[in-house]
Amino acid sequence: MREEQKLTVLHQCLQGRALLEEEIKRALQHQESIKSRFEEQEIESLLAKLVRAGKAECKPGIGVGSNAGLNAVAKRKGEESSFSFSFSFSKLFRLFQNKKESGAPAYFCNRCGASGRDIHVIYCHRCGGECGYCRRCLTMGRSSCCAKYYLFPYEAQAIQEKRVRVEDALALYPQLTDAQRAAASSMLEFYGREALHARRDFLVWAVCGAGKTELMFPLLRYLLANGRSALWATPRRDVVLELAPRLRRAFPEHLLAVLHGSALPQEKWRPARFVLATTHQALRFYRCFDAVIVDEIDAFPYTCDDMLPFAVERARKVQGKTVYLTATPRPDHQRRMRKPGNNKDFLPHVKIPVRYHGHPLPEPEIRRESKLNDRLNAKRPIPTLLFFLEEVRKHDLPAFIFVPAIRQLPVLYEYIVFSDEKWRDKIAAVHASDPEREAKVIALREGRLQILLTTTIMERGVTLSGIQVLVCQANAPVFDEAALIQIAGRAGRSAAAPQGTVIFMAEEVTEAMKAAIRQIREMNRLAREQGYIRKGGIP
Numbered sequence: 001m002r003e004e005q006k007l008t009v010l011h012q013c014l015q016g017r018a019l020l021e022e023e024i025k026r027a028l029q030h031q032e033s034i035k036s037r038f039e040e041q042e043i044e045s046l047l048a049k050l051v052r053a054g055k056a057e058c059k060p061g062i063g064v065g066s067n068a069g070l071n072a073v074a075k076r077k078g079e080e081s082s083f084s085f086s087f088s089f090s091k092l093f094r095l096f097q098n099k100k101e102s103g104a105p106a107y108f109c110n111r112c113g114a115s116g117r118d119i120h121v122i123y124c125h126r127c128g129g130e131c132g133y134c135r136r137c138l139t140m141g142r143s144s145c146c147a148k149y150y151l152f153p154y155e156a157q158a159i160q161e162k163r164v165r166v167e168d169a170l171a172l173y174p175q176l177t178d179a180q181r182a183a184a185s186s187m188l189e190f191y192g193r194e195a196l197h198a199r200r201d202f203l204v205w206a207v208c209g210a211g212k213t214e215l216m217f218p219l220l221r222y223l224l225a226n227g228r229s230a231l232w233a234t235p236r237r238d239v240v241l242e243l244a245p246r247l248r249r250a251f252p253e254h255l256l257a258v259l260h261g262s263a264l265p266q267e268k269w270r271p272a273r274f275v276l277a278t279t280h281q282a283l284r285f286y287r288c289f290d291a292v293i294v295d296e297i298d299a300f301p302y303t304c305d306d307m308l309p310f311a312v313e314r315a316r317k318v319q320g321k322t323v324y325l326t327a328t329p330r331p332d333h334q335r336r337m338r339k340p341g342n343n344k345d346f347l348p349h350v351k352i353p354v355r356y357h358g359h360p361l362p363e364p365e366i367r368r369e370s371k372l373n374d375r376l377n378a379k380r381p382i383p384t385l386l387f388f389l390e391e392v393r394k395h396d397l398p399a400f401i402f403v404p405a406i407r408q409l410p411v412l413y414e415y416i417v418f419s420d421e422k423w424r425d426k427i428a429a430v431h432a433s434d435p436e437r438e439a440k441v442i443a444l445r446e447g448r449l450q451i452l453l454t455t456t457i458m459e460r461g462v463t464l465s466g467i468q469v470l471v472c473q474a475n476a477p478v479f480d481e482a483a484l485i486q487i488a489g490r491a492g493r494s495a496a497a498p499q500g501t502v503i504f505m506a507e508e509v510t511e512a513m514k515a516a517i518r519q520i521r522e523m524n525r526l527a528r529e530q531g532y533i534r535k536g537g538i539p
Contacts, residue, residue: 003046006038010046011055013271014152016229016288018111018314020061020141021047021148023284027269047150057151059110061143062119062132109134111143111283112307136307139261140283153287154229154317164225166192169218179352179532180215186350187219191291191321199348200316203324203333206352207361207523208489209463212325213243215352216293217250219323220274224254228290229273233282233312235302237261239295239461240278247276259284279308285315291323292316298328298482299460327489328482354527359498361520362491364484366504366513372473376411379418384505386419388470391501392451398444399451399468400458402487404476406431409453412472416451427451430458459486465494474504474513484516 013031014024024047028038038046050056107119114136124131127146134143143149166188170176176184183204190202206212216232223230232247234240237260244258257272259281275285279294279302294302294312302308316322329337336347355361367384369375375382392399403412409429417424428449430437437457443449445464452458456478469491471479479487484504491500504513527533 006042007046007049007053010038010043011050011152014056014150015271016154016285017150017152018284018286019150019152020111020143021150023141024150026265030265030269031271047148050152051150055152055155059149059151060145061110061147061149062134062145063108063110064132064145065106107132107145109137109143110149111140112137113310114307137283140280151286163227164222166222169222169225172221173214173217176215176218177211177354177356177358177532179354179527179530180211180356183350183352184215184218187216187323188222190323190348191219191222199346200320201322201324201347203326203329203337203347203349204352205329205337205349206325206327207355208327208486209355209357209493210327210352211356212295212352213246214356216323216325219291219293220247220251223291224251224274227273229288230275230291230293231282231285231289231312231315232276232293232295233279233315234277234295235279235299235308236296236461237278240276242461243295244276247274279312282311282315283307285311287314287317289316290320292320293323293325295325296460297324297333298326298330303330328485351523351526353523353530354532355493355498357495357498358533359492359495360524360527360533362488362500362502363520363524364488364502364504364513364517366474366506366509366517368507368509369505370507372505372507376408376415379415382415382505384503385415385470385472388468388501388503389416389419389423389451392468397450397466397468398447398464399470400487400490401451401453402458402469402471402479403453403455404473404478406455408472409455412453416453423451427453429453431455432457456483456487459483459490462490463493464490466497466500467491467493468501470501470503470505472505473507475506475508475510479510479512481512481515481519484512485519488516488520 013028019027021044025040025043028043047056047058051058106115107121108115109119112134114134118134118136119132120135121130121132123129124144124146131145137143169188170181170185183206187202187204204212220230232243234243240258240260244256248256251274254274255272257267257270257275259268259275259277261278261280292312292315296302312322333347336345337349339346369382369384372382401412403409409431413427413429416427426449428440428443430440430452432455440449440452441462444452467490469487471484471487474484488502491502492498506513
């Protein structure tokens with residue numbers, strides 16, 4: 001193969017990616033169609049030529065000073081403003097080693113944006129000098145001062161004639177409910193706005209069990225059929241694994257790449273226009289996707305790690321658009337949604353206030369019980385809990401009982417067994433680090449268990465017909481408004497059993513409890529007002 005052909009193949013393979021040099025080599029090794037075309041020793045030379053041709057950008061994994069400072073250093077050397085090969089790494093190392101003379105430099109990670117304490121400086125045997133590496137994105141591979149980091153933006157493509165129109169995309173999904181169809185139509189209208197200064201973000205506020213996955217199908221159909229690219233990103237690996245077969249069944253004609261920490265190498269490096277990934281994996285993309293769908297933006301760790309929104313934003317093309325899916329929008333999103341439509345901070349959005357089956361959301365009840373810790377430890381009667389257990393047994397229903405901390409699981413287990421020995425083989429406890437968590441959920445689903453005692457790990461992603469819910473010590477700080485709404489959302493999700501009991505048992509009533517109940521009641525009010533709730537369900 002001639003060098004020009006190799007450059008073309010390499011560029012096509014890496015478009016839309018953001019990778020360390022070592023990752024590029026691994027990516028090429030695991031692509032069966034091209035791995036034999038490149039010798040390892042020639043890859044660096046080919047990458048340098050792509051950089052000089054303006055088709056890629058090269059930076060150190062860890063930069064020093066600010067981006068502006070790094071560009072200024074390059075310009076003083078008579079180079080381009082982007083970090084180029086001719087601005088050698090040895091020069092950068094000397095800049096680091098002279099830091100005592102000019103003051104300690106500020107390091108930052110070009111991959112994830114981290115700085116400060118996230119950058120650990122050590123003596124590096126690879127480069128023979130002081131070298132910083134990023135601890136925040138270390139699980140994705142070591143980003144360091146002496147690691148070359150490449151960015152390959154997608155080249156602009158001519159706009160093709162649309163093969164599928166908006167109305168056609170909607171017509172392909174007649175099974176959508178009225179509420180889902182209205183939301184899908186709003187999203188398609190939002191995406192279709194081609195103006196240069198059109199808003200780039202859209203939020204779907206949908207109650208738990210609204211069928212968020214299915215209502216995204218028309219937008220995905222429109223994108224993929226018209227040659228566009230799409231990333232579906234979610235913070236949690238288990239959601240990726242649950243969504244993958246559903247998306248493959250819905251779009252069998254389009255290759256879906258499924259990316260998470262334990263994905264097979266041939267899957268991880270496969271070029272694809274349609275990608276389902278954890279939000280961490282978005283770090284490996286750069287200006288790649290026409291549309292990004294961020295599922296469960298209120299979920300851990302997306303809400304508490306700035307790296308993840310940074311990664312997702314950078315994975316989108318500059319003129320691309322982002323759709324956020326959530327049942328519990330963060331306060332900053334809610335503030336933006338309340339702004340006037342002509343305000344620059346206004347967040348376009350749509351609400352889906354009803355579940356796919358057309359029945360109202362179960363509204364939680366607050367039950368106050370004093371000195372809960374003392375009574376649990378002393379095994380003294382707690383009427384609310386004992387009545388809940390009796391109702392679950394009498395009607396032979398599955399149940400979740402939530403506690404605020406792992407240490408309270410054995411205490412509650414012993415209390416329940418002490419109240420009635422027959423519960424011993426019908427209940428189990430789960431938490432985030434429990435290796436048998438999935439097996440216990442399956443046992444509950446199959447009826448071999450009747451009650452799961454759990455931390456907030458079960459507040460999302462689990463649907464069981466007829467499930468009843470009790471939150472023990474609902475006034476604990478871990479049970480904020482969003483967590484309580486998600487927990488209440490476990491009940492009544494099935495069309496076969498759309499009702500369900502939800503009890504907040506607490507020593508005192510918190511603002512979070514009241515706010516969660518207000519929001520659930522408001523969604524039910526909106527659903528009735530808009531005609532989505534009808535006798536028998538499924539409007």
